[in-house]
Amino acid sequence: MKKMALTFFFVPFFLVGCSSANEQTIRIYNESEVGGVRADVEGVIAETDEVYNGIAVFVEDELLVSLQVKPWLAFKKQKIEERVQKQFDEQYPDLNVLVSTDFKLYWESEKLLEEKDQQKVVDEVQKLKELAKEET
Amino acid sequence: MDAEQYQSIEQQITPPTPYLKNVLKAFLIGGIICTIGHAITYFYIIFFDFTEKTSGNPTVATMVLIAAILTGLGLYRKLGQFAGAGSAVPVTGFSNAVVSAAIEGRTEGLVLGVGSNIFKLAGSVILFGVFSAFFVALIKLILVSLGVVEW
Numbered sequence: 001m002k003k004m005a006l007t008f009f010f011v012p013f014f015l016v017g018c019s020s021a022n023e024q025t026i027r028i029y030n031e032s033e034v035g036g037v038r039a040d041v042e043g044v045i046a047e048t049d050e051v052y053n054g055i056a057v058f059v060e061d062e063l064l065v066s067l068q069v070k071p072w073l074a075f076k077k078q079k080i081e082e083r084v085q086k087q088f089d090e091q092y093p094d095l096n097v098l099v100s101t102d103f104k105l106y107w108e109s110e111k112l113l114e115e116k117d118q119q120k121v122v123d124e125v126q127k128l129k130e131l132a133k134e135e136t
Numbered sequence: 137m138d139a140e141q142y143q144s145i146e147q148q149i150t151p152p153t154p155y156l157k158n159v160l161k162a163f164l165i166g167g168i169i170c171t172i173g174h175a176i177t178y179f180y181i182i183f184f185d186f187t188e189k190t191s192g193n194p195t196v197a198t199m200v201l202i203a204a205i206l207t208g209l210g211l212y213r214k215l216g217q218f219a220g221a222g223s224a225v226p227v228t229g230f231s232n233a234v235v236s237a238a239i240e241g242r243t244e245g246l247v248l249g250v251g252s253n254i255f256k257l258a259g260s261v262i263l264f265g266v267f268s269a270f271f272v273a274l275i276k277l278i279l280v281s282l283g284v285v286e287w
Contacts, residue, residue: 102187102188102189103178103181103187103188104181104186104187104188104191105187107181107182131185131187132187134187134189134190135189135190136190136193
C-alpha cells in the first residue's frame with residue numbers, strides 16, 4: 001500500500017512535462033540592413049507546423065536558422081530541415097542560409113540573441129556553420 | 137519416482153516467475169541508464185563543441201567507461217541482479233560483459249587469461265554487429281544503385 005501511494009505521489013512529476021504550453025516561439029536577431037526580411041523569416045518558421053521553437057540569427061549576409069522539432073517528429077528532422085532550407089534558398093538566393101534542427105546550434109544561437117558586438121556574432125555564426133558540417 | 141512425477145513436483149515447488157515485475161524493473165532501470173546517457177549527450181553539446189550528430193561517440197565512450205568502473209567495483213553485478221535485461225541491453229551491458237570476462241581470466245595471465253577471455257561474451261556482439269552492419273550497407277548500396285532510395 002505504501003509503495004502504491006509512493007508511486008502515485010510521483011506520477012504528477014512525470015506528467016508535468018506534458019503540460020507545458022504548446023505555443024510556437026520565434027526569436028530573431030536582426031542586425032542586417034536588408035529590410036523587411038525579418039517578417040518573412042518569421043512567417044516561414046511560423047508556417048512550419050512541426051517546429052515549436054525557432055531562432056533566426058541574421059548578420060551581414062549570413063542567416064542562421066535553428067529550429068527545434070516537436071519530440072514525436074524527431075525522426076523526420078532531416079526532411080524538415082531540407083524543406084525549410086530549400087524554402088529559404090529560393091527566397092534569398094543572395095544570402096548564406098543555413099537551416100539546422102541541431103540542439104547545439106539552437107543552444108548557441110540562443111546565447112547570440114543577447115550579444116551586442118556584431119563582429120562577434122558574425123564570427124560565431126561562421127563557427128557554428130563549420131560545426132554543423134562536422135561529421136566525426 | 138519417474139520422470140513425469142518428478143516434473144509435476146518440480147513445477148509445484150518452483151515459485152512462479154514474476155514476469156510483469158521483471159519487465160517493469162528492466163524498463164525503469166534501462167530507462168534511467170538511457171536518461172543518464174542523454175544527460176551526458178547534453179553535457180557534451182553544451183560544454184564542448186559537439187553537435188547532436190557528433191556527440192554520440194563521446195557519450196558511448198563515457199557510458200562504457202562508467203560501466204567498466206562499476207563492474208570493477210562489483211556494483212554493476214548488483215544492478216544486473218535487480219534489473220536483468222534493463223542493465224544488459226544498453227551499451228553499459230556490453231562494457232560489463234567485456235570487463236567481467238577480463239577480470240575472470242586475470243588469474244590465467246595477461247595473454248592467455250585476459251587476452252583470450254576478454255571477448256568471450258562480447259565477441260558474438262561484435263561479430264554479428266559487424267556482419268549485420270555490412271549486410272544492411274550492402275542492401276542500401278543495391279537500393280541506391282537501383283535508384284530506389286538516396287544516400
